[in-house]
């Protein structure tokens with residue numbers, strides 16, 4: 001008699017992430033870094049683009065993401081809202097090298113996002129952290145957004161998480177943001193919430209403004225637990 005060779009049951013969850021923010025703040029570069037693992041200095045303005053990627057949280061749990069890239073250009077203000085339909089989570093980006101792009105998070109982006117996605121979680125991402133050391137100290141005040149200013153804005157708009165990335169120099173920073181976004185949005189999918197997903201949400205609430213790496217590790221564990229086949 002042969003031994004039964006049981007394959008573990010794999011749970012696949014779908015998640016739609018929408019990425020918005022000012023022109024040139026680094027949205028497409030973040031997505032390219034995550035999906036393709038590369039970075040280009042050349043700026044090619046986006047119209048609309050959709051990328052797909054699968055995050056293998058564990059042997060038995062996968063998140064299939066569709067990541068919607070949008071244009072920050074005002075010319076797209078009337079059509080961009082089409083992207084928000086059925087979004088599970090919105091990532092709002094700004095550049096830490098451009099204080100105006102952070103001011104626009106409050107005056108433009110969160111207003112547009114809340115009009116179309118009143119309840120979905122929002123993650124705020126400060127992009128291009130590698131530009132910080134390039135600007136001489138005395139000019140920093142006017143030209144740069146520091147971590148605390150970004151954090152304050154994230155709290156002000158009710159973001160689930162604040163994080164900073166450099167698509168140019170840190171694959172890890174980008175993976176952490178996208179994967180925490182995937183894990184957070186996947187938690188929102190189930191209509192009958194499991195205890196582990198409830199724990200996941202309360203953990204994020206506690207950790208939301210610090211330690212994204214720790215948050216990710218915890219969420220991965222919870223995600224894996226939530227689909228263990230007993």
Ligand SMILES: Nc1nc2c(ncn2[C@@H]2O[C@H](COP(=O)(O)OP(=O)(O)OP(=O)(O)O)[C@@H](O)[C@H]2O)c(=O)[nH]1
Pocket residue numbers: 021022023024025026027028029030040041042043044045046047070071072073127128129130131165166167168169
């Ligand atoms: N130094 C540095 N430059 C970056 C980084 N991310 C993006 N850039 C540069 O900033 C420019 C604009 O980046 P994009 O990612 O195309 O900006 P976007 O937000 O998609 O812009 P739109 O599509 O017009 O809305 C490009 O020249 C990138 O190379 C980063 O982390 N560090």
Ligand SMILES: [Mg+2]
Pocket residue numbers: 027028029044045046069070071
């Ligand atoms: Mg773009």
